Amino acid sequence: MEQEIELQRLAPQLLVREKKEKVSRLRELDGAGPGFTVRLAPYPSGAPHIGNTRMFILNDEYARKYSGKLLLVFDDTIGSEEKFPDVESYSLIEEGLKWLGVKWEGVYYKSDRLDIFYTWAERLIHAGIAYVCMCDAETLRKNREEGSECVHRSHTVQQNTGYWKMMVNGEYREGEAVLRAKTDMRHRNPAFRDRVLCRISERVHPRTGTKYRVWPMLEFSWAVDDIELRMTHVIRGKELVMEDMMENFIWDRMGLKGPVFEHFGLLRLKGVKISKSKSRAEVASGAYTGWDDPRTWSLQSLAARGFRPEAIRNFILSLGMSLADIEVPIDSVYSENRRLLEPEANRYFFVDEPQLISISGFDGNSVVESYLHPDHPEKGRRLIEAGNSVYVSSADMRSFGGSEVRLKDFCNVVLRAGKSEFTGKENRDLQRIQWVPSTGSVKCRVIMPDGSRVEGLAEANVAAIPLNVPVQFERFGFVNPRGWEGDAMVFHFAHE
């Protein structure tokens, strides 16, 4: 402390703290340079949601950082009973990415590339790295547990080539045959013992119908496409590390060099439940308003709430590339967005659960003038016609009933249900509450993040505000005007 005082006397300039750059720099990736190429691999089974944005933004951000390329590769293999591609998801994803400000060049579809996968499968068979296995799922599992090899493993290349042709030609039914990699049946990780590369599915694909029945597994399709599409890096969540091993195994055996793998840890948002399959069902049944329903947490729903894409990006970048699994409160996202909305959103009065009071001792009407934004007077003013009866919110009545409050910008009253006494117009340091006139106020319906609706009244000025430009309902929160339902104006609630 003494030293600091001394330093202050001798060289005050040394004490001036430099404001560090706020932008969090992403760490450098190994081997990144000219030609840097990464890919985005969304699975088209619904709208993209906030949980998917980490992958989107990190890939986009690194592609920009290294002036590289970002390819959009729809990972639309056939999936499973629970997880299957659907046709409207493709455009939902592109729409979400555009909104997020992700820039990609080139769109690819795995479902267009089956012939390439087949060619590679044949190469693996010829190289003796892969074989057709006719064990049923149960037997396969049992053998893996025991580490024992089945008879199919020792078939010749010629036999496997024949079986493979039969698979592709439809001579086996779903579940009757798979293509497996000859990794090692005694590998320490049981899941790695002769993994399945391709399997048969008789489901209908939204893009290719029933044209193909043999579909690659994720890691095989990427072992192929990370080479074919010339990726230099793969940035993916760490839940996919085992897939790296499988891709590397294939490349090693074929004498190929693949991209550098980079991972980020799992991100959980505290207070956010996302279930894509549930959202999909509720959107389809009409229980949700659509993909803009806040309960989907889709990018469409965030846009509807008035989120700025930069807020999401700043939030994701603040987490960096850490491998640690983290749980971050959703409020962190809100505070990033508030930072952007606060200086811009105009202010209006809104009362939730309106309750009418009359003001005794106050005669006549007056016109109240308020700033659209208290910190930016240059944005102008708004006028509210005030009379001797107004609505206040029931919550304020409960909290402040009986005591003197200031009806903001208007007058002071002792707040009572029914008759409240006028106590003056001067601006004293009282609890301030919002209010709206008894006539001419606009009925509002605010859709909350949990899907519930808050009904209330807002000052008449809101009827004329542009849609989809977020405003602040003072002491209520930031809301985004979306349109009208009959005589009620509909808003989506962003956050406080």
Next chain:
RNA sequence: GCUCCCUUAGUGUAGCGGCCAAUCAUGCGGGGCCUUCGACCCCGCGACAUGGGUUCAAAUCCCAUAGGGAGCACCA
């Protein structure tokens, strides 16, 4: 259970053998300002999981322990 990963203030995060008496944001406490309980400004609080080792020197490298997470078989 098996395989892999992680651990720095309440929550995130920077840190890559000496520049660390550890960064930034948020949070919390106090004060200021303002016609919002919002925003802004100022001051303060608060962390290297534990134990061993390597080294002249460890938040940083190695080992063990504890805690947390993920993956686990024909989903991506």
